[in-house]
Amino acid sequence: MLLSGALMTMLLATAATALGFVIGTLCAVGRNSSYRAASAICAVYVETIRNTPFLVQIFLIFFGLSTLGFTLGAVTVAILALTINVGAYTGEIMRAGFNSVHSGQWEAAECLGLSRLQTYWHVVLFPAVERVYPSLTSQFILLMLASSITSQISVPELTGNANFIQGVSFRPLETYLVIGVIYFALSVVMRQAFNGIGMLIFPRRRRLGTAL
Numbered sequence: 001m002l003l004s005g006a007l008m009t010m011l012l013a014t015a016a017t018a019l020g021f022v023i024g025t026l027c028a029v030g031r032n033s034s035y036r037a038a039s040a041i042c043a044v045y046v047e048t049i050r051n052t053p054f055l056v057q058i059f060l061i062f063f064g065l066s067t068l069g070f071t072l073g074a075v076t077v078a079i080l081a082l083t084i085n086v087g088a089y090t091g092e093i094m095r096a097g098f099n100s101v102h103s104g105q106w107e108a109a110e111c112l113g114l115s116r117l118q119t120y121w122h123v124v125l126f127p128a129v130e131r132v133y134p135s136l137t138s139q140f141i142l143l144m145l146a147s148s149i150t151s152q153i154s155v156p157e158l159t160g161n162a163n164f165i166q167g168v169s170f171r172p173l174e175t176y177l178v179i180g181v182i183y184f185a186l187s188v189v190m191r192q193a194f195n196g197i198g199m200l201i202f203p204r205r206r207r208l209g210t211a212l
Contacts, residue, residue, distance in 0.1 A: 002158065002165070002179065005158035005159070006186065009144065009147050009157045009158045010144070012078055012079060013143055016083045017086070017143060019079070019087070020082070020085075020086035021090055023087030023091070024086070024088070024091040024092075024093070024094050025094050025125070027046065027088070027091030027095075028092075028098055030042035031043060032095060032098060042091065046091050046092060049089075055149055057084065058081040058149060058152070061084075074153050074154050074155045075155055078150035078153065078155045078157075082146070085143075086140070089139050090139060093136055094129075096135075097132035100131050101124050101131075106123075130204070133198055133202070137190075137191065137194040140190070144190060145183060148183075158183065162176060162178075
């Protein structure tokens with residue numbers, strides 16, 4: 001059960017990381033947009049998520065959708081809630097990355113006649129991600145650890161399965177010590193995986209010998 005729970009934890013983390021990065025990047029673009037409505041909507045989303053507990057967010061999504069007549073599985077709701085949560089934090093990280101890109105690169109893109117979207121995609125995105133890659137890595141590892149909260153809506157991830165095991169074995173100390181070690185191991189694995197990805201896609205960091 002612990003192995004199954006660990007695999008579910010990694011599934012939740014992987015799905016939410018990928019989707020959250022996309023949402024966060026779009027949110028960062030929106031917040032830097034000259035369109036006030038888009039900027040305001042993104043700002044409200046970011047500030048709302050960053051200033052409310054994740055437990056409250058997942059309960060609102062889980063019970064709120066049920067109240068409105070939308071029946072979704074616990075795993076689907078967990079991925080949705082994790083994605084919405086990490087998307088807000090990723091948005092602020094990516095916005096800092098975009099703002100750190102030298103103004104000369106923006107001006108060069110304008111001189112070439114690139115649209116705003118083309119500038120983000122072809123000129124700004126890659127160096128921005130490289131600059132904030134360590135922060136993104138830390139945020140996604142924190143996301144994996146935060147997935148333990150999804151046990152509150154009966155998702156069979158690591159903490160949820162541990163709760164069941166200690167409930168039938170009456171050995172909470174041993175159970176939670178074991179999953180503490182497993183979470184630590186998963187964090188190390190994720191960090192090494194992100195380090196490998198960083199070394200692969202960022203040539204400058206590869207030359208320096210560090211991706212994080």
